[in-house]
Amino acid sequence: MMHAVVVRSYDKGPVYEKVEEPQPQGPHEAVVEVLAAGLHHYVRAQADGSHYTSKDSSGLPLIPGIDGVGRLADGKMVYFVAPDTSFGTMAEKTVIDLRRSVPLPEGADAVRIAATMNPAMSAWVALRRRIHFEQGQKVLVLGATGSSGQMAVQIAKLMGASEVIAAGRDQERLESLRARGADVLVSLAGDIGEAAARLGEAAAEVDVVIDYLWGKPAELAMVPMLMKRSDRSRSLTWIQIGSVAGASAAIPSAALRSANFQLLGSGQGSVTAAGYLAEFPALIEAILDGKLQVHAVTCPLSKAEEVWSAPSSAEQRIVFVPGLDSGANVKFIWSR
Known part of the structure; x- marks a missing residue:
């Protein structure tokens, strides 16, 4: 078992609870330890069912989250976009499609990338x-x-x-x-x-x-x-x-x-998944080179219920870091 943020009703906020660890099903799938996942406006809309891509209640329960930074079993870091399933990135572990991920240099700031890529x-x-x-x-x-x-x-x-x-x-x-x-x-x-x-x-x-x-x-x-x-x-x-x-x-x-x-x-549908993926490396390079400023604020996954109900701020980008719950030494930044 592991912890995750779970949406069971669009009328109620997400809940931090235990769920079964995910298992890969196909040849291109792999389990990653989630290092950082941003609470984007898209994710808030995903969790209350208001986003234009949201499904009806048949898509529940849902673990929200659309992208993140994770560590594969071999220790390599990747930035990934979550597959189109109900198992997102607000969890200690998730399953990714390796074809929707790109490698990151060792030591890359996971929080900066998770905070910046989506917006x-x-x-x-x-x-x-x-x-x-x-x-x-x-x-x-x-x-x-x-x-x-x-x-x-x-x-x-x-x-x-x-x-x-x-x-x-x-x-x-x-x-x-x-x-x-x-x-x-x-x-x-x-x-x-x-x-x-x-x-x-x-x-x-x-x-x-x-x-x-x-x-x-x-x-x-x-x-x-x-x-x-x-x-x-x-x-x-x-x-x-x-x-x-x-x-x-x-x-x-x-x-x-x-x-x-x-x-x-411009958005999902007007640009192919392959088109988005092709842009990841150049954007990641710009982020890691400090060419894009972001104010990233880290938060333990266990505090998700409190953060979700708080007013959102365009000044700050909240990033959930599951490792903070276990006391892990997580590298992060505050950048303006």
Whole structure:
């Protein structure tokens, strides 16, 4: 037996309890000791059934968790994405598909990788797999004060954006993004129409929008941004990734007819599993080289029930470390 975090009802929080150790079933499967697993927004949504990939109650009980860092029986460390089963990563051990994992250098900081990979992956894959992004292009990050948005600002700059415009509601977090690569800040606080007008003034000349908000903020900003472009025939690509502000947006027909405007999404389904896997090594290298900043906070797996019910923070990335329950000497960092 071992300990894991288990969801038995979408209406109740996860419970820390004993479960049977998992066993590999196929030739590509292996058991790993989980060293670190991040509590991402995706994982919270997975646990309450609200994520767009969530199954109905027939998928319960569920051990949440979508990725992590583990140690194989031969001692090698790997970063892995959990298989599409109900046995996730919030456990002392889990089963992985070796084809969905990549090796890590010995001594790699498991917590930094577990904290950063998921929130960084969305913008990284969007700019490398969904479009042909060129150095020198200008980028607007809509929803830049969320954890993924903060990563997107850094990633756009890392990939050679000449200007990154960060737009968000939280003024303190917005100001902190100057140190992470943001050249222009746009507040989305207050009246939503006035915020859209501010975006029209500040972001009219961008080449790419990375959108974590959608809903009314996106809907109202499209036309002001397009109408103020100096050359409407120059391409503007809007990449829809998140829907924090609403699951739907009414796209004005004028936005599609009056400018060279392309709207697309990026996420599971629009990029193949092989496409994601191919991006892992380069992203891991950037993380280990310290090119992406993250504030990682470690937590024993046994404290999961307390942490889950606490308000989430875009400033911190909680990482569960099962070894902390056993008193193991776990290497971790606090990085800003």
